[in-house]
Every structure is written in structure tokens, then in C-alpha cells.
Amino acid sequence: MSSLIGKRLKALREERKLSQDELARMFGFKDRQTVSAIETGERRLSAEELLLAVEKLASSLDYFTDPFLLAGEGSFSWRQSGVSNERLNSFERVAGRWVAAIRTLAPAVGKPGPNMRQSLKLTSKSSFDDAMSAGERFASDFELGDVPARRLAEVMEQRLGILVLMVDAFDGVSGAACRLPELDAVLISRQEVPGRRHFDLAHELFHILTWDTMPPEHVEDSSERSKSRVEQLANSFASALLMPAAVIDRLAPAKGYGVEWLNDTAEALQVTATALKWRLVALGRLDSAAANKIPDTALRNNGRKVDKRTPPPLYSKAFMEVIALAIDDGQVSARKAADLLDLTIEDLADLCATHGVKVSLDL
Structure with a gap:
């Protein structure tokens, strides 16, 4: 807990644009x-000092103590278009x-994260061919079959330990990658x-696998033809992973x-026809002039x-x-879990049933 409080104190200090000297005088x-020792977790804040931090920094006690909160921890990279900051x-x-x-509940119910992270040996100086080759190898190494899209999320969660969440996001937000220690x-x-x-x-998977060598921007353009080299590499990787050359041929x-x-082939591969068109160009199966003559409006949906x-x-x-194991084990109440997921308890029960997950809820 001292490490958590220290990280959040540092995040709040930086948000308030205070130096460590200024915060020292305040305390x-x-x-x-x-x-510095408090922020790195080497020294604990006393109860009196914690209350002083709440008062002096105009914060709440929950900000420092709530385990179901990310503050001063982790990095997000959002794939979006036209969404305000x-x-x-x-x-x-x-x-x-x-x-x-x-992050908090999985270890408590016997489901800790992976001991080691997978990574790709790519940098921002890698070629697009390198990124496409990495995508093809991923699909082959993890035996994703002729329709890689079908099992990709399952492989990411079960074999790589990457949490994959399908969410209701704001219009314009298509996805995000998040990195915690x-x-x-x-x-x-x-x-x-x-x-x-x-x-x-597949695009966000690329960012997870290359985070250490080329960390993504906090906000990125969701266009598949982004001008950012890192995003173009991510697009090349995603296209090759979902549409292996051998399958297309x-x-x-x-x-x-x-x-x-x-349209028919994209539907079979569970990709978009526009993405398939440009994958053919990247493979040299279709020249760009011919591709530009095929209107995207004819490929929509x-x-x-x-x-x-x-x-x-x-x-x-x-x-x-x-979530269900944590409720059954008493790590979190059903009410707290429902609030975290922005659901009623009845909706929580229905969602567990939809996923085929058993949970004991007092309705």
C-alpha cells in the first residue's frame, strides 16, 4: 500500500505542478x-500525513487508498478519431x-498474471516488410488457422496473459492498449x-508486444493510413496477422x-474489405492504381x-x-463489483450467464 500511495502522491504533485521541495515545505x-522516499515507497506516510495530503492537495482519501483506481500508474494509448481530450x-x-x-483481484483468487512478457524484436527503424513478417509468424506460431481473427482474442488472453475487454466506448474511440508493470x-x-x-x-497487440522499444503515443489517429511510422508498422503487422499471404493466395x-x-473474402476472413484491398497492394497482388479505382463505398460493411x-x-x-471468483471468495461485494462495471446486480448476473460464468449473487 505504501508504494501505491507514493505513486499517487507523485502523480498528484506533478498534476498540481509542485516540486518535491515545495511539497516538503507543505508537509x-x-x-x-x-x-522522494515516500514517492518511491521507501517510506510510509503516517495516518496524520495522509490526512494532511488530502487537505493540502484538495484530494479525496479514496484517491490514495482505493485499489480499484489507476493514478500515477500505467500508460494508455488510445486509437480514436475526433474525440476531445x-x-x-x-x-x-x-x-x-x-x-x-x-490487477487487484486476479492474484487474490489464484489467477496471477504471466511471469514473462512476449515481445517483438522490432523498432521504429524496422521495415514494413519486417512488421508484416512478424504478423505472419505470430499467426503461424500461435496456430491461428485460416481465419486468424476468430481465435486472436482467446490466444491473447489465455496464452499471452493480455486482458482483452469489449467495451461500450464514446463515439470515435475504437480501442486502446494499456501497460502496467x-x-x-x-x-x-x-x-x-x-x-x-x-x-x-491486432493493431493494439502490436503496441503491447513492442511497448518497450517503441512506446505508442497517448492518443493516435485511428485511420488505417496514418502518417505515423509506428502506426503504419502496427497496421502492417495487423494486416499480415489477420490476412496471411498463403491464405489469401x-x-x-x-x-x-x-x-x-x-467483399466475400473479407467476410470469410472476418476483416474489412478495404483492409483486404490494401493488403493485396502490400503483397504486390494488386497495383495501387487498380486499388484506387475500387471505391471504398462499394466495400463498406x-x-x-x-x-x-x-x-x-x-x-x-x-x-x-x-469478478465472479472474487465475489464468491468475499474479495469484493456484488454491489461493489456491479458499480465498478457500471451495471445493476441483475445485469451483472445476466452478463455472467451470457459468458457461461457461475456466480453466487443475492438478488
């Missing part, structure tokens, strides 16, 4: 070394509570069409890559006039299993 400490920061605080809940997480807007969801998932038409083939498919259920089965 009546002799020097800034005492503040205020709205994005608001949603990040909410999303941070979901991630913090698993002990946990990686990916959030995906479940209201996106399936092909877009899968591309965002097996499905290749006898003559020409037309609109009908693009993979040729469907209206996409009426039901979005996936909220969060994930693995996530709800931890």
Missing part, C-alpha cells in the same frame, strides 16, 4: 529527500478502474463492425480482384447495406470469471 519535512480522459478514468480491478490490457469498442474490431485488436480468384470477391449483427458481450469471459 513540514526537512528536505525533499523525504518526499476531456472526454477521452474521462473514459480513461473509467477504463482504469476495470484494469485496476483485475504487472499487466497488459487491450480495450476494443464492441459496437464497431467485426472486421474493424479484429483489426483494432489459396482464396485468389481465377481472374481479377473485383468488388464481389473482396463488406457489401452489406446494413450490418445488423449483435455485438459481442461486454468485457470477456476471463474477466468475468475473475
Whole structure:
């Protein structure tokens, strides 16, 4: 707890634009070394000092003590378009509570995170061919089959220990990657069409696997043709992972890559037809001039006039299993869990049932 309080004190000090010397004077400490020791967890704040911090920094006690909160910890990278910083920061605080809940509860119910993280040997100087090769290798190494999109989330959670959450996000927010010292997480807007969801998932996976060598920006443009080199590398990796060359070649038409083939093949691969079109260009199967003559309007929703498919259920089965175990074990009350997930207790019970998760709730 002292380490947690220290990190949050540092985050609040920096938010208030105070130096360690200024904070030391505020607390009546002799020097800034005492503040430094508190922020690194080497020294505990006494109860009186904690109350003084609440008063002097105009904060709440929960800010320092609530385990279901991310403050001064973790980094998010948001994939969005046209969302204001205020709205994005608001949603990040909410999303941070979901991630913090698993960070706190999973070890308590016997489901700790992975001992080692997977990574890709890529940097911002790597070529797009390098990124595509890495995507193809990932699909092959983890045996994702002819339709990699189908099992990608499952592999990320079960074999890589990456938390994958399907969420209801603000319009314009398509997904995010989150890095904590002990946990990686990916959030995906479940209201996106399936092909877009899968591309965002593979894109955010790239950021998780390359976070140490090329940490992503806090906010990134969700355009698949972003000018950022890191985002272009992520797009190349995602395209190759979801659409391996060998699979595309097996499905290749006898003559020409037309609109009908693009839409039907994209639907079979659970990707977007537009992404498939540009994957063909990257592979040299279709020249860019011919690709530009195929209007994206003809590929929208993979040729469907209206996409009426039901979005996936909220969060994930693995996530709800931890929540259910924590409730049954008394680590968190059903009411607290429902509040964390912005649900009623009845909705919580229904969501567990939807995921096939058993939980004891007093309704």
C-alpha cells in the first residue's frame, strides 16, 4: 500500500505542478529527500500525513487508498478519431478502474498474471516488410488457422496473459492498449463492425508486444493510413496477422480482384474489405492504381447495406470469471463489483450467464 500511495502522491504533485521541495515545505519535512522516499515507497506516510495530503492537495482519501483506481500508474494509448481530450480522459478514468480491478483481484483468487512478457524484436527503424513478417509468424506460431481473427482474442488472453475487454466506448474511440508493470490490457469498442474490431485488436497487440522499444503515443489517429511510422508498422503487422499471404493466395480468384470477391473474402476472413484491398497492394497482388479505382463505398460493411449483427458481450469471459471468483471468495461485494462495471446486480448476473460464468449473487 505504501508504494501505491507514493505513486499517487507523485502523480498528484506533478498534476498540481509542485516540486518535491515545495511539497516538503507543505508537509513540514526537512528536505525533499523525504518526499522522494515516500514517492518511491521507501517510506510510509503516517495516518496524520495522509490526512494532511488530502487537505493540502484538495484530494479525496479514496484517491490514495482505493485499489480499484489507476493514478500515477500505467500508460494508455488510445486509437480514436475526433474525440476531445476531456472526454477521452474521462473514459480513461473509467477504463482504469476495470484494469485496476483485475490487477487487484486476479492474484487474490489464484489467477496471477504471466511471469514473462512476449515481445517483438522490432523498432521504429524496422521495415514494413519486417512488421508484416512478424504478423505472419505470430499467426503461424500461435496456430491461428485460416481465419486468424476468430481465435486472436482467446490466444491473447489465455496464452499471452493480455486482458482483452469489449467495451461500450464514446463515439470515435475504437480501442486502446494499456501497460502496467504487472499487466497488459487491450480495450476494443464492441459496437464497431467485426472486421474493424479484429483489426483494432491486432493493431493494439502490436503496441503491447513492442511497448518497450517503441512506446505508442497517448492518443493516435485511428485511420488505417496514418502518417505515423509506428502506426503504419502496427497496421502492417495487423494486416499480415489477420490476412496471411498463403491464405489469401489459396482464396485468389481465377481472374481479377473485383468488388464481389473482396467483399466475400473479407467476410470469410472476418476483416474489412478495404483492409483486404490494401493488403493485396502490400503483397504486390494488386497495383495501387487498380486499388484506387475500387471505391471504398462499394466495400463498406463488406457489401452489406446494413450490418445488423449483435455485438459481442461486454468485457470477456476471463474477466468475468475473475469478478465472479472474487465475489464468491468475499474479495469484493456484488454491489461493489456491479458499480465498478457500471451495471445493476441483475445485469451483472445476466452478463455472467451470457459468458457461461457461475456466480453466487443475492438478488
